Amino acid sequence: MGVPVLFSLEPRSRVEELYDFRGELGELVDVYNSGRVAVVLGLRRMGKSSLVRSFLNSYGIPHVMIDVRRIIINEGRVSVRGFFNELSRALGDFLERNEDFRGRLVRYLSRIRGVSVSLSPPSVSLSWGRANRVPLTELLNAINEVAEDLGRKVVLAIDEAQELRGIGLSIPTLVAYIYDNLGSVVTIITGSQVGLMYDVLGLYEPDSPLYGRVV
Numbered sequence: 021m022g023v024p025v026l027f028s029l030e031p032r033s034r035v036e037e038l039y040d041f042r043g044e045l046g047e048l049v050d051v052y053n054s055g056r057v058a059v060v061l062g063l064r065r066m067g068k069s070s071l072v073r074s075f076l077n078s079y080g081i082p083h084v085m086i087d088v089r090r091i092i093i094n095e096g097r098v099s100v101r102g103f104f105n106e107l108s109r110a111l112g113d114f115l116e117r118n119e120d121f122r123g124r125l126v127r128y129l130s131r132i133r134g135v136s137v138s139l140s141p142p143s144v145s146l147s148w149g150r151a152n153r154v155p156l157t158e159l160l161n162a163i164n165e166v167a168e169d170l171g172r173k174v175v176l177a178i179d180e181a182q183e184l185r186g187i188g189l190s191i192p193t194l195v196a197y198i199y200d201n202l203g204s205v206v207t208i209i210t211g212s213q214v215g216l217m218y219d220v221l222g223l224y225e226p227d228s229p230l231y232g233r234v235v
């Protein structure tokens with residue numbers, strides 16, 4: 021006789037598997053519809069990743085999911101190279117799952133310096149070296165353009181974003197850039213070290229690009 025598994029170690033990825041969180045799901049839906057920025061904060065193992073993944077998968081929302089823990093697992097620590105490798109993987113995954121975006125996005129991406137794309141199987145490779153690093157803004161612009169053409173909205177999700185501190189990537193500037201310029205990209209950030217996240221996002225500082233913008 022088997023023992024029913026009540027808790028798997030994996031984050032849940034479907035709304036039907038999620039207990040509670042109905043209110044939080046509703047808030048994510050609102051943020052998505054209104055194109056704002058969502059920051060999901062809470063202690064470890066409270067279900068942040070499950071909430072975000074279930075939301076994205078169950079509502080069929082096209083998303084680029086950057087899991088910063090995966091960088092640490094694969095590379096031992098967070099580095100610029102690790103970040104770009106994870107982003108390459110996330111973009112390849114996006115192309116694989118979103119056939120409607122595929123042709124157009126591949127055309128846009130292949131025009132960007134430092135990006136190489138192949139179609140079968142869909143995969144993306146990004147240069148990360150200092151001399152020819154792919155401009156992140158152009159990658160995001162490409163996604164935004166295609167989403168706009170298709171009348172869709174894409175979520176950029178960064179899970180455990182506090183771990184990105186120290187590689188010289190300013191999350192507040194990135195998020196503010198998206199918020200101000202890319203109407204078809206919605207950002208969802210999660211973090212488990214709440215105090216750190218406030219620092220990382222600059223939420224205490226009135227001159228932070230994000231001050232007053234985040235919900």
Ligand SMILES: Nc1ncnc2c1ncn2[C@@H]1O[C@H](COP(=O)(O)OP(=O)(O)O)[C@@H](O)[C@H]1O
Nearest residue numbers: 028029031032038039064065066067068069070
């Ligand atoms: N609302 C929920 N319903 C069912 N299982 C949950 C729920 N929230 C979390 N879990 C389970 O708890 C564990 C931790 O969830 P996870 O999403 O990884 O948390 P976090 O990202 O906050 O660290 C996982 O095993 C996940 O399957």
Ligand SMILES: [Mg+2]
Nearest residue numbers: 068069070179
């Ligand atoms: Mg998590």
